[in-house]
Amino acid sequence: MNWRRQRKKDFTCLRQWWDHGKVQIRLLCQQHTLNVTRYITRSIEALETEIVELEQFCESRGDRGCLEALKTKKTALANLLDTKVQGALVRSRIQDIAEMDTPSTFFFGLERKRGQSRVIHSLLSEEGRELTEPEQIRRRAVDFYSSLFKWSFVQTDSLHWLLKEPLVCGGRLDVCSSATPGLKEALIRRRMVTLEQLVAAAGPELTDAQAVSSALGVRSVRLIQRSLGLWKQRLSTKEKGLLLLHERGEAETDPTDDFPELHLHPDLLDLGGPLLDGCGSGSLRSMDRRVLYANIVKTLNKDKLKNREVTVWKDRLGGQSPQWRTLYKPPIKKRTGDLQWRILHGAIATSAFLSILNPNTSSNCPFCDFNESVFHVFTGCSRLVGLFRVLTDEGQIKNGAACDAVALWKQNVRVRLNLEFCFYKATENLEAFKQQWGHDEVLVKVTEQGDERCSMAALREMILGGSEKRNKPEFASSNRSDQDYSQGYPTWTRGDSER
Numbered sequence: 001m002n003w004r005r006q007r008k009k010d011f012t013c014l015r016q017w018w019d020h021g022k023v024q025i026r027l028l029c030q031q032h033t034l035n036v037t038r039y040i041t042r043s044i045e046a047l048e049t050e051i052v053e054l055e056q057f058c059e060s061r062g063d064r065g066c067l068e069a070l071k072t073k074k075t076a077l078a079n080l081l082d083t084k085v086q087g088a089l090v091r092s093r094i095q096d097i098a099e100m101d102t103p104s105t106f107f108f109g110l111e112r113k114r115g116q117s118r119v120i121h122s123l124l125s126e127e128g129r130e131l132t133e134p135e136q137i138r139r140r141a142v143d144f145y146s147s148l149f150k151w152s153f154v155q156t157d158s159l160h161w162l163l164k165e166p167l168v169c170g171g172r173l174d175v176c177s178s179a180t181p182g183l184k185e186a187l188i189r190r191r192m193v194t195l196e197q198l199v200a201a202a203g204p205e206l207t208d209a210q211a212v213s214s215a216l217g218v219r220s221v222r223l224i225q226r227s228l229g230l231w232k233q234r235l236s237t238k239e240k241g242l243l244l245l246h247e248r249g250e251a252e253t254d255p256t257d258d259f260p261e262l263h264l265h266p267d268l269l270d271l272g273g274p275l276l277d278g279c280g281s282g283s284l285r286s287m288d289r290r291v292l293y294a295n296i297v298k299t300l301n302k303d304k305l306k307n308r309e310v311t312v313w314k315d316r317l318g319g320q321s322p323q324w325r326t327l328y329k330p331p332i333k334k335r336t337g338d339l340q341w342r343i344l345h346g347a348i349a350t351s352a353f354l355s356i357l358n359p360n361t362s363s364n365c366p367f368c369d370f371n372e373s374v375f376h377v378f379t380g381c382s383r384l385v386g387l388f389r390v391l392t393d394e395g396q397i398k399n400g401a402a403c404d405a406v407a408l409w410k411q412n413v414r415v416r417l418n419l420e421f422c423f424y425k426a427t428e429n430l431e432a433f434k435q436q437w438g439h440d441e442v443l444v445k446v447t448e449q450g451d452e453r454c455s456m457a458a459l460r461e462m463i464l465g466g467s468e469k470r471n472k473p474e475f476a477s478s479n480r481s482d483q484d485y486s487q488g489y490p491t492w493t494r495g496d497s498e499r
Helices: 014-061 064-099 101-117 134-148 159-163 183-189 195-202 209-216 221-234 237-248 289-300 334-345 351-357 374-380 382-391 405-426 430-437 452-471 482-486 494-498
Strands: 149-153 262-266
Touching: 014 064, 134 149, 134 289, 159 195, 159 237, 183 209, 195 209, 209 221, 262 289, 374 382, 405 430
Parallel strands: none
Antiparallel strands: 149 262
């Protein structure tokens, strides 16, 4: 400790001597911490080695003295680990105190930027002029939502919120548009903007027009009396009684009272239609934000939505609305459901749509001269006439028998099952065919009562059905009627195979 032996007179000032002493103390503490850390680390390593050796010795011998020694060393190891943990905790606290200002500055700046991003910096007026002043932005927002909704308060017994009722800015007690010109400016200039401030000047019965005239700086007492009369008309009998009770000290305000319920009513100007009938009024507190947003969009576009159907496909589908819930239900694949969803929403790149994006593209159908809309592509084009003729009972098959969509589908199923059976039969994997197509024997049943040929004949009879039965008499019984096959696929018996 050479710095202790140095005298104060060896330094130019007392501050220099003290700074030199603090540096020496810090170096001493760092060296002491380093020595203690090395000692603790070596002790921990030695104890861990001894504990491992004692555990192996106890497993082989089972000596009780070894167990006591093992327990003692584990306790010593735990104490050393606690000391090491406490040292790490002290170092982390010192580092936190030294560096805590840096992340605080960063996070405060980040929060400041986030707050600025949530502020509306500008709005466009109805004329398209940009508004940047806070007062102009607030007035524009109030005017915008006031044009969309009519609102009303639910009357409550709260004296606190009654006294906080505003006298300006479209409040329930705002009579500025019906009273003296300049009354609103006078109320704002003199800071008399709530009912509580008005009652303090005019009294609980709102009769002292002279005091209000003096407080507002208005010379005409008669005009102030007229405004007070309008304010009294806006108050209910119950509210007037609350003001009198408050003046006599029989009623006190309670700041913990719930805010009065505010109901919003979309201003549709008596317009109606399927899309506008769902815009109902509701409480601002309990209304879902998605419902509120939908009401705003419908009110903004009320002129376009009046008397408009919910979907344009209703007339195309014979008065039935699209069944949205069945678009993705089995057995419809997701790819097919996506196509149906796009068709119903008109999200198809038809020529009529592409011609809007690119004027050089023709809006006509490439197969006819009509406008290629979504309806034309999937229902109105002349190239679809043949397909619709097959899917309805207007068409005729080659042999002259009438067919419908159900019979055509059944025939396709029979052909598919025949091809699948031939494939699995050739690969000698009939079990896979049974698992895929023969579940609960609803669609097909494979019987193996004889040899391989018998199974083939049984399956062919079941998948070909009644029409093929008459063409291949060796696979069917002559005493079966067509009604038997209309109830499902028949089973195959040994008598049928022998016949």
